[in-house]
Amino acid sequence: LDALLFVLGITSMKMLRADRITELVNHEAEDETARVSLTLKDDKRQEFEISRSIDRQGKSVCRLQQKRCGLNEIASFLNEVGIKPTGYNIVVQGDITRIIQMSPKERRGIIDEAAGIKEFDEKREEALRELEKVDGKIKEVRIVLNEREQFLKELDEDRKAASRHIEASKE
Known part of the structure; x- marks a missing residue:
């Protein structure tokens, strides 16, 4: 799960369950780099590859379709295909307990966000303004x-x- 969050561009150390980004690299391994690749297929069976690597100094390299890019480009791509790594597409450890303890209104907000309703409502409010x-x-x-x-x-x-x-x- 941590590897998936990493390749999807998460930078929150809390979500990655590490104190520092360099802790994601196995310091006992010969390879000085940690790499994660993820291949997604759309409904037309077209493949999209996202990869991210990090070295022991903390330098991160991202690629989308084998082309070097920034985390913001990966985030834009994921947004286009409806994946929100910081949303509720992925439930990390502790989220279930937190959700159970929420009020019904807060849980409704999470459901709206996961279903895309929250984004629609925000766009609607902006259009009304x-x-x-x-x-x-x-x-x-x-x-x-x-x-x-x-x-x-x-x-x-x-x-x-x-x-x-x-x-x-x-x-």
Whole structure:
């Protein structure tokens, strides 16, 4: 489980059950590097490989499809395929006890997060905030438009009065 969390980009030492990242390397082994590779298949049977290695000095190297990348790129990829290493796709030691001790509302939050509802709700809230901003701007534009229409009516009345005056002065 620790190896899986490591390759998925977890950096929390608590989740990896280590005090320091260098503790993940077996110091008694000849190889000075710890490596983990994970191959995922999508519904079209296309394979995606994620790998991560770390040396005894703590230098970490990540790869996605054999190309070197950063942890943020792995996180973006995993997010696209619906895997959240820090979410509830993976239940680490102690989580079950913690979940049992939660209130029903807190457990509902976990279920919403695991089902993707929490992310949907966050996007919905953001969309509603944007909609409120747009509504506010529309109201401002309508106020300005009404002011301009009133000004145009006054100008049109002035133009008509000026035209009548010019016609009257010609006679």
